[in-house]
Amino acid sequence: MKTTRLSAIGFAGLLGLILITFSLIGFAQQSHSDNGDSEQAIDLDGLIDRISNSKSLGFFTKLSLKGDIDKLLDGLGGYHDNTKDATLSELRERYDVLVHKLVVLLQDEDQELVRTIHDGRERIWSILTDKKKFATL
């Protein structure tokens, strides 16, 4: 019983991490493809697989990241709905340091993945700040 629950928790943690980084990259990939520029398309499945198997991110690390990511998404949701006080500049600052944190955790293990995140940073942000696209996340 406990083992089953822990597995579910592990999956939830992993899913949470994927939500912020790579589902967003997925949207970035989609919007990029819409522009007909496939040269820099991101291999989403490959990224998810790499992050899932990364030895740099353990179960508790992922769970902690998920908590901060949820707060950022909550803030962005409030910004779009005009229900929270955070300014776009503040939200951008939070987004930047969260990406920094993820990179610090990954950079000694997977420089290529770090590079991919770095390259997609602005496109991901543009999706997060687009009310319509954000609503589909």
Next chain:
Amino acid sequence: MYPRNIRSFLCVLLGLAISIASSPAHSQRISTDSALSNDLRKAIILEGYQCSKITELLQNAKADYRVSCDADRQYRVRISEENMLVIASLSSSATGAPQGGTAHDEFMKKQLFAIVNLAGHDCNSVISYERSGSLGHTVICDNQTVYRIRVTPEGRVAVDKQAIEK
């Protein structure tokens, strides 16, 4: 049915069995060199607490650990019913990121504290910070040490120690 002394003995035996069954499981010691240990240390730092090195790691129950770090810092790390990571400090020396200021300030200080410490630098708590360039930050820690966080052209995050403020 049974003589009185045998009934008493059976009652004692039953009580003992119930006591053993309801008592919490014994803590299990886990190697401090394990991947789990490293994962817990990072999670503690990510949550705004200090832990340069884990000196002892005990598992109380499934997903429930007692972590002893350097400088006599002790934490309980567990997962709540809502699947949230919960870290509680068990010693007075195990203080977390400073509270106060706006919600944005609290969020930022916690993140910057984690970045500086995960990069291998020593910072008990972030007392102030400011933007530096488009993606970087300058951070001042409670010991007046200044760190500059910047992103390299390759996308890596570098944390550079600056001169001590007088």
